[in-house]
Amino acid sequence: MNGNDRNTLIYRFVITLLVILAINFFLPRMMPGDPFSTLSSDIEGEDVIIMTEEQRQYFIHYYGMDLPLHEQFFLYLANMAKGDFGQSIYYKLPVTRVILLHLPWTILIVLSATAMSTIIGIIIGTISARNRKKGSDRFMMAGLIAFAEIPSFLLGIILLLIFSVQFRLFPLAGAITPFAHYTSLLDQVWDIAHHAFLPIITLSLAQLTGVYLLTRNTLITVSTKDYIRTAVAKGIGEKTVWTRHALRNALLPVVTRTGFMIGLMMGGAVLVETVFSYPGIGLTLRSAVVNRDYALIQGILLIVAVAILLCNLVVDRVYRQLDPRVTE
Amino acid sequence: MKKSGICAIVITLICLTVLLAGCVSQNSTPTASSGTGSAVPSGTGTGVTQADIVHLTGGDYGYPQPFSISPRGPGSSKVTMIFDSLLERDEKGIIPWLAESWEISADGKEYTFHLRKNVKWQDGVSFTANDVKFTTDYERKYIPISGGIETELIDSVQVIDDNTVKFILKTPVSSFLYKISSFKIIPEHIYSKVEDPVKFLDKEAVTGTGPYTLAEYNKEHGSYRYVANEGFWGPRVAIKTVEFIPVSNELIAFDQGEIDFSSITPDILSKYLNNSQYRLVQQPAFWGYQFYFNMKKNPELQDVKVRQAFAYAINRSEMVEKIQRGAGAPGNLGILPNDHIWYNADQPAYVTDLIKAQALLDQAGWKDTDGDGIRDKDGKKLAFTLSLASTEVRIGELIKERLKEAGIDIQVKALESKARDTNLKKGDFELLVSGFGGWGQDADYLRTRYSDDATQAGASTVSGEASVIGYHNDTFNTLAASEVQELDDAKRKQIVFEMQNVLAEDIPTIPLFYTKTWDVWTVSKYDGWMNMYDHHARVHSKLTYLVREGIAAKR
Numbered sequence A: 001m002n003g004n005d006r007n008t009l010i011y012r013f014v015i016t017l018l019v020i021l022a023i024n025f026f027l028p029r030m031m032p033g034d035p036f037s038t039l040s041s042d043i044e045g046e047d048v049i050i051m052t053e054e055q056r057q058y059f060i061h062y063y064g065m066d067l068p069l070h071e072q073f074f075l076y077l078a079n080m081a082k083g084d085f086g087q088s089i090y091y092k093l094p095v096t097r098v099i100l101l102h103l104p105w106t107i108l109i110v111l112s113a114t115a116m117s118t119i120i121g122i123i124i125g126t127i128s129a130r131n132r133k134k135g136s137d138r139f140m141m142a143g144l145i146a147f148a149e150i151p152s153f154l155l156g157i158i159l160l161l162i163f164s165v166q167f168r169l170f171p172l173a174g175a176i177t178p179f180a181h182y183t184s185l186l187d188q189v190w191d192i193a194h195h196a197f198l199p200i201i202t203l204s205l206a207q208l209t210g211v212y213l214l215t216r217n218t219l220i221t222v223s224t225k226d227y228i229r230t231a232v233a234k235g236i237g238e239k240t241v242w243t244r245h246a247l248r249n250a251l252l253p254v255v256t257r258t259g260f261m262i263g264l265m266m267g268g269a270v271l272v273e274t275v276f277s278y279p280g281i282g283l284t285l286r287s288a289v290v291n292r293d294y295a296l297i298q299g300i301l302l303i304v305a306v307a308i309l310l311c312n313l314v315v316d317r318v319y320r321q322l323d324p325r326v327t328e
Numbered sequence B: 001m002k003k004s005g006i007c008a009i010v011i012t013l014i015c016l017t018v019l020l021a022g023c024v025s026q027n028s029t030p031t032a033s034s035g036t037g038s039a040v041p042s043g044t045g046t047g048v049t050q051a052d053i054v055h056l057t058g059g060d061y062g063y064p065q066p067f068s069i070s071p072r073g074p075g076s077s078k079v080t081m082i083f084d085s086l087l088e089r090d091e092k093g094i095i096p097w098l099a100e101s102w103e104i105s106a107d108g109k110e111y112t113f114h115l116r117k118n119v120k121w122q123d124g125v126s127f128t129a130n131d132v133k134f135t136t137d138y139e140r141k142y143i144p145i146s147g148g149i150e151t152e153l154i155d156s157v158q159v160i161d162d163n164t165v166k167f168i169l170k171t172p173v174s175s176f177l178y179k180i181s182s183f184k185i186i187p188e189h190i191y192s193k194v195e196d197p198v199k200f201l202d203k204e205a206v207t208g209t210g211p212y213t214l215a216e217y218n219k220e221h222g223s224y225r226y227v228a229n230e231g232f233w234g235p236r237v238a239i240k241t242v243e244f245i246p247v248s249n250e251l252i253a254f255d256q257g258e259i260d261f262s263s264i265t266p267d268i269l270s271k272y273l274n275n276s277q278y279r280l281v282q283q284p285a286f287w288g289y290q291f292y293f294n295m296k297k298n299p300e301l302q303d304v305k306v307r308q309a310f311a312y313a314i315n316r317s318e319m320v321e322k323i324q325r326g327a328g329a330p331g332n333l334g335i336l337p338n339d340h341i342w343y344n345a346d347q348p349a350y351v352t353d354l355i356k357a358q359a360l361l362d363q364a365g366w367k368d369t370d371g372d373g374i375r376d377k378d379g380k381k382l383a384f385t386l387s388l389a390s391t392e393v394r395i396g397e398l399i400k401e402r403l404k405e406a407g408i409d410i411q412v413k414a415l416e417s418k419a420r421d422t423n424l425k426k427g428d429f430e431l432l433v434s435g436f437g438g439w440g441q442d443a444d445y446l447r448t449r450y451s452d453d454a455t456q457a458g459a460s461t462v463s464g465e466a467s468v469i470g471y472h473n474d475t476f477n478t479l480a481a482s483e484v485q486e487l488d489d490a491k492r493k494q495i496v497f498e499m500q501n502v503l504a505e506d507i508p509t510i511p512l513f514y515t516k517t518w519d520v521w522t523v524s525k526y527d528g529w530m531n532m533y534d535h536h537a538r539v540h541s542k543l544t545y546l547v548r549e550g551i552a553a554k555r
Helices: A003-030 A053-062 A069-081 A095-130 A135-148 A152-166 A185-223 A226-234 A238-276 A281-290 A294-322 B003-024 B075-080 B129-141 B176-180 B250-255 B266-272 B304-313 B316-322 B354-363 B390-406 B417-426 B445-450 B474-483 B489-506
Strands: B051-057 B087-089 B094-096 B099-104 B110-115 B154-161 B164-169 B212-218 B223-228 B239-245 B261-264 B278-282 B287-293 B328-330 B383-389 B409-415 B431-437 B509-515 B518-522
Touching (some): A003 A069, A003 A294, A095 A135, A095 A238, A095 A281, A095 A294, A135 A185, A152 A238, A152 B250, A185 A238, A238 A281, A238 A294, A281 A294, B051 B261, B094 B099, B110 B129, B110 B176, B129 B154, B129 B164, B250 B261, B261 B266, B266 B518, B287 B304, B287 B390, B304 B390, B316 B328, B316 B509, B354 B390, B383 B417, B390 B431, B445 B474, B445 B489, B474 B489
Parallel strands (some): B051 B239, B383 B409, B383 B431
Antiparallel strands (some): B110 B164, B223 B239, B261 B518, B328 B509
C-alpha cells in the first residue's frame, strides 16, 4: 500500500464517518415528538408521567435541546471529538456507560450465533453437496428452507415454550440469575452460558439456512469446474479434493456473507432480545427509540456503524487469505 | 470499503431506525376472542398476610429517587417504597402519614401540618420540618420527574418548629391535600450538597423515611431488591423482601412460580377461576381510551348536535365486548369512570342509538343529498380522518363501522404512538384516539382539561395533557373556577357532579372505554394486595406492602 492509497483510504474513512455522524444526529431528531411530550401510554394499563409545560421546558433546557439545531450539531461533533457521547435522557447515565453495560451481551450472542451458524452451515452444506440429489440432500434442503421461513421471534417463543416452560431446562428470561453472587468463575460462566443458550440457538437457526444453501450451491458449481476434474484425475483422493480444492474456493462467498451477517444480526438480535428479555443493545436501542433518547440512539447507531465498517475490513483481510489472487 | 460500503451502512442505519420505529408499537395484542363469565374471585378466605419474600415483574425503570426515575412504567411506585409524603392514600381516601394532622386557614391559602415525632431517615438522622421546606425550595430549582409538587402554586413554606410546617399558597387550590399525598420528602442533609440530582446515583441518594431500603439494584438486568427498613416509624412491613426480576412473559413467569402476581388477559381467565390457589380480582377502571374532536380545524364539530350524534353512534359497549372481551367499562360522557369516588351516576347515558344519532345529524342540517351514504351540507361531506396508534386499529375500525351507519365517513390513520402524541399536542388532527391512565385521580383534572380560562385562579393546566382543541364553555369555566376554590369536600363534590353533567351534555371528548384488567396472585405467597382509591395498579400502592394496622388500618 503506497502513501497515496493510504491517503485516499483515510480520506474515505473520514467522509464515511462524517456522513454517519450527520445521519445519526439528524435522523432521530426527524422522528415526530421529543423525549418529554408523551401524552399516551404505549401499552394498555401502563403509567406514563405526563409532564407539565414547566417540567417539559426545564428538561429541554437541561439537556440543551433549546439551542438552535446547528449549534447542537456542532456541540455534538465537538463532544464526540473529546470522546464524550453525551448523557442518556432515559437512563440518566453517560451514553458510553449504557452502551458498555449492554453491548457485550449482544456481542456475546451475535458472535456465538455467527460462529455456530457458519460452522454448522458449512458442514451440512458440504455433506449435502456431496450427496447431491440423494435422499439426505433433498431432506435437508426441504427441511432447512421450510425452517428459514419461521421468523426469529416466533422461533424464539417456540424454543422458550419447549425448553424453558415444558422441560424447564433453561431460564425464562435475562442474562444472569437475578441477584446472583457467584462463588467461582466457573459458576459465573455456567450461569451466563445457561442463559445465553436459547438466544444463541434462535439467532443461529435463523441464519443457518442461508449459510447452508450458499455452501451447498457454490460447492456444486465449483465441483463441475475443470480444476476439480484435474484434481480428481490426479488421484489425490476424494477427501482432499473436496477440502483442499472445492471447499476452499466455495468458501469465498460464505466468508463475505458472514461479515455482512454480523451487521444484519444486530437487527435480528432486537427481536430475540425482546423474546428472551435479554439485556442486549438491541433492546436498549428499542427503548431509546421509544423514548426519543437522542444521545443514546446516536451512540448506539454509531457503534453499529463502526462495527459494520470493522466487519467489512476483517472480511477484506480474510478474503485475501483465502484467495491469493486478491493482493495489495 | 468503497462507495457501496458507505451506501450499505447508510441503508442499514435507515432500515434499523425504520424497523425500530415499526417495532415500537407492536405490542402483543391478544387475538382470540371468547366470551368471559362474570367477575367471580377465586380462592376464598385469607391467604398469607405476612411474607418473607415476594417476586414481582422487574425491568429497569431507573434509580428510584425522584430525579432519576423513568417517567414511563412503574417507576414512581419504586420511589414510593423508599420515600414518604406528608399524606398517603388508602382504598378510601387520603390518610395522615408523615403529618399526623393539619389545619387549613379560612381563606384556603395556609396549610399547617403537624409532623410525626421521632421519624428518622434511613441513615439515622432525624426528620424535621426543615426537610419539608428544603424539598419544596430545592424542587423550585431542580424539577423532579416523579414525586414533586407544582411549586408555582406555593408562595412560601414556613418552618414553625421542628414538627410544624406551614405552606402558604398563592391562591386557594382545592386539591392541595391530594397533591401533598404524592409529594415525596427528600433529606436536606444529603440533597443540599447535590448540584445535579439527575446524575446523583450514589447509595445515599435513596435515603428516605419509608418502609423499604434499596438493597440491590442492577440497571443492566433490570432487577431491584427492597428489604424492610428496620427503623421504619410506621406500621409493620408485610413483605420482608420484595424482589423485582426481569421476565420475558409475565404469564409464563407467573405460571412457573417465578413471580407471585400478574395481570392476565380474559382468554385465560378460566385457568384461574374457581381455583383456591389463586385470587382473581379486576382492577378499577382507571385506565382508558379517549376520543378527541378538533373543533378548531373542523368547524362542523363545533355543533354540539354533531358531537352528540357521535356519542350515540359509536358503540362503547361493543368495544368493551369485542376488544376488551368484557374486561372493561364503557366510557361515561361525564368523563369520570364509575369507580371514581365522585362519579355522578345521574348523567345523560348516551346508550348507543342509531336512530337518535341520525335524527341529530338531520337536525344539524347534515343530509345525504347525493345518495352515496355520506351526509353532506353546503357541498361539504361529513368525512374525517381518525388518527390513532397502530395498536389501536381495532378501535378505529369499530368506530368507522358505526359512524358509517350514521352517515359519517371515517378514514383510519394508524401512526406510531409518539407521532400521534405530537399531532395531538400540535392540534394537527381531525379526530384522534389516545389511551392513558390517571382517570381515578382527584376530579380537579376535569378543570385542567376542559376549562380554557387561562386567568383562572390556581390554574395549572397540564401541558396540552389531552388539551381539548378549540373547546369553550362559559358554564363549565364558571363551575371550574368555583371548584378549584371550594374547600368543603361535600360542596366541591356537588360542583364536580354538575361539571360532569355539563360535559356529558356538551361532549367535548368521548371516553371510549376504561380497562378493568384482571389481576391474579398466588394466595399462599402473599394475599395482602390492595389498590389505592385513585389508582388501578395494586403493586403501586405503598399500603399494599404494609400490615394494615395503626394509621394504615383498613377502613
